[in-house]
Amino acid sequence: MSEIQLWTLTFIVLSFGVYMTIAWRSRVRETEGFYVAGHGVPTIANGAAIGADWMSAASFISMAGLIAFMGYDGGIYLMGWTGGYVLLALLLAPYLRKWGKFTVPEFVGDRYSELVRTIAAAAAVIVSFTYVVGQMNGGGIVFSRFLNIDIAYGVIIAAAIIFVYAVLGGMKSITWTQVAQYTVLIIAYLIPAVAVAQVMTGIPIPQVSFGQILDELNTLSVQLGLDIYTDPFSTRPMVDIFLVTMALMIGTAGLPHVIIRFYTTKTVRGSRYSAFWALFFIALLYTTAPAVGAFTKFNLLDGVNGTPTDALPNWVDNWMATGLVTVNENADAINSVSNDPAAGADLTVNNDILVLASPEIAGLPAPVVGLVAAGGMAAAMSTAAGLLLVISSSVSHDFYFRRFRRNAGDAERLMVGRIAMAGAIIVAMIAGINPPAFVAQVVAFAFGMAAASFFPAIVLGIFWKRCNAIGAASGMIAGLTLTISYMLYTLEVFGLQANDHILGVSPEGIGTIGALTNFVVTIAVSKMTAPPSRHITEMVESIRYPAARRREPTGAGG
Template identity: 60%
Template sequence: MSDIQIWTLVFVGVTFALYIYVAYASRVSDTSGFYVAGGGIPAPANGAAIAADWMSAASFISMAGLIALAYNGYSGSAYLMGWTGGYVLLAMLLAPYLRKFGKYTVPDFVGDRYNETARLIAVICAIVVSLTYVVGQMAGVGVVFSRFLEVDTTVGVLIGMAIVFFYAVLGGMKGITWTQVCQYTVLIIAYLIPAVAISTKLTDIPLPQVGWGQILDELQGLQADLGFGDYTAALTGSGQMNMFLLTATLMFGTAGLPHVIVRFYTAKNVRAARYSALWALFFIALLYTTAPTVAAFSKFNILSASSDGNLADQSWFDTWASAGLITNLDATGAPTDLNGNGAIDFQGAAGSNEVLINNDILVLASPEIGGLPAPIVGLVAAGGLAAALSTASGLLLVISSSVANDVYHKRINKAASEKQQLLVARISMGVAVVVAGWLGIDPPGFAGQVVALAFGLGAASFFPILVLGIFWKKCTAAGAAAGMAAGIVVTMAYFVWTLPSDSAWFFLGKDPILDIAPVGFGFIGMLLNFVVTIVVSQFTRKPSETMQHLVEEVRYPGRTDLVARHAEGEPLA
């Protein structure tokens, strides 16, 4: 067993034991604790949990790879701008008002604000969005285990499923929240230590956000020598349009993600929800300002080795190639040995003597690429797992609470006891874990791409009806239901039409319409949702006068009698 495997087992074993202990110590026996942790999480801890929920495998594992490899620097900033801007949009525009409205889940808000038909459609949307998102997390778990423990990807996914099942089912939101606080600590330490070490090694500047500026000119020169485009060049034509659509999709999708929104219900009150948002922004910024530096440093090291003709001699190259995450191609697209010139294709097209590098490996491989010792490599592996599992648990809770609260309790058995609701929640979470793991074994793309699709579905389904539900008191139930259905169906249909068909999934691989990339189509679906909701609302029955007054009062400071009675569950006329 190699030193890297030993250190990976040490860090993974210790952190997994910590997660299980925290979940056991935080176990719950009531629905309030299971759904929203009893609404009593302090703002700093809630901010850390939000950040861990937020920074999934896509942020930790994929984002630097997207910036460096798939989108070539400048255009990869769409992910940074979209995800960060979307968080600010959520924190300022939606979260405080949804917290004041006082419901457990997004479908719960939809059901109270509109009607039961809209609630049911919202449940379906929540399950589709969350399952799509969690597939990306399970794919990330498989990547980590397949490389660092040298086990089959399927085995890696099964291990991740078992851990998530234990602490999510046992502790519900309370256990998940405190586990995510631990997971954030692990992932941010694992991300920052190698970034600081590599920055110091390459530039003598320990602050990577400053140090990476020292290598950009050299990186530009290496790109030119190997025939690549400018690392920081702006896009034009359809590339520019798709960058805008992707940024907008990620931004509005972020503000419509149910597993992030529910986090603000775990705060003690509206004021605590606002402070939670502030803490979360600080915790998120630590990683998001570091990701571009990891991308630049890693690509610089790879291109340096490639230009010297010794890329294939690097120890990390063989280990990742053995895991199936680096592939050599000849002119026909068939695997071949890399010859001395070390030519690399970072875009994924087959050609002469090209090396295809999976976007998901860049951060995980960065310590090895930078020549750092085995303990840091093992720490990064534990950080990647923490990022994937923390988000997966939050997504699975959305699925289970939607089924148990919004379907079983609100529609099937309104007299259900706390014990019955918890049983249904735990069973549905178990089923969701199995389905997510099964789908994660053969995902339709790399982790970041799958997550981007989930954001598109979130933008197309939830964002419009949440905004209109808060800021337009005459938005009707029929309008909301029609808008959600139109948005998610059209967006999903576009995914099916355009995504590549070279997997076990049902995609068709057809040409995009007007060159619109599928990862950016969620913005179009969102606009359709807005139009349908507004038009249908003009011709359908308006909400009751009481509901219209409640919508107005939710937006103003203070806790009025009407808002208080609604938050406490009193039926309103």
């Protein structure tokens, strides 16, 4: 076992031991504790848990890699995900928390009808399952490289560990585990970033210092056949940049596994403070990611430019064993680099390895490499657990309890939820072994689906009293169907052939079109059909305005 593998194993075993201990001590036996942690999570802890839930393997493992190869255009992930969180925290979360239900399907069920609840529950399962596939693959990549095993076995190990602590204690267990996971992942992300910034620029603040190397990075990129790093719209059309950013933003605001976090605090005020703390914790990583992308891209290109293929750095050999880095066997030296296997470059590097490989590329010591591996696993596991809980609650509460067994007790509903979670883990594990795209792209597909289904139903449900059940149901079905159909059309999944993008719209950006379709169909159908009952409109009023503001004046002239 190499020194890197030894340190990796040490950090992973220690961190996993902490997670399992927390899960055991936080185990629950009632549905309120399982789904919303008994509404008893302190605001700062809830903010850290939201941050961990938010910053998945896509944020930790893949985002900086996409920024490294997309350059300026990679900012879509930063703008979309961060802007979406602000939109969720300010526009939707306080109202949903005031409604006081466990799940998003429960909100739309109360607001519209049982039919809409069922549609929303099905959408929650589809969105969460797509999202969790990316997390499983991210965990497999970590185990594959640092424990020297096949990616398939790495995915299986990650799935088994997630199953134990997520199924055991539900939201209460997951929340406190995610606090620990956030601590691990942010330390693992910042330490190498600060170290590399100090070595390369003499300024140990990566958010400030990475601008110093951009001119040199542009020159290297051109020499190796890549687009100029700082040029806008070089990898995607301008319209697609807008569509992807918007899809990520409004998809974020509709993600069920994040929204449910705002139900776990004691009060609505606590929910708002949780949003503030979460934004702070998220910003620590998201403001660092562009620097990590730039530093790693520079070190990668500088280390291989013109190098003979038989004299490449050790990190290339280490990652070639995983199949995520390949060298053209016909090349004598590295004169071109790409992240696209079809490009035929001398060196092909998978987006998803850049953050994990950055300490090796920069020549940092083995303990730092092992710490980054543990951070990557923490990011993948934290989000996967929250997603699996959404699947569990949708199946056990919104399908089983609401549609089939209204007299089911807590024990029976918990058993069904845990069985659903186990089934989802098995299916996601199989899909995670051979995902349709890079980790961050798979996650972006989930955001697009959330944008096309949940966001319009929630926004119109809160802010437009005229919106009715048949309109919401029609809109959700239309938006989600369009989005999924286009993704299947443009991606090579389920044995289907991938097709060209229509009008330059990528599968990551189609969620915006799906959301617009949802809005148009919902409004049109609602206008053409009967308005909701007075009881429903009064419920909408009750979450939008304080009681004192709605009280009728009394006395003369009242």
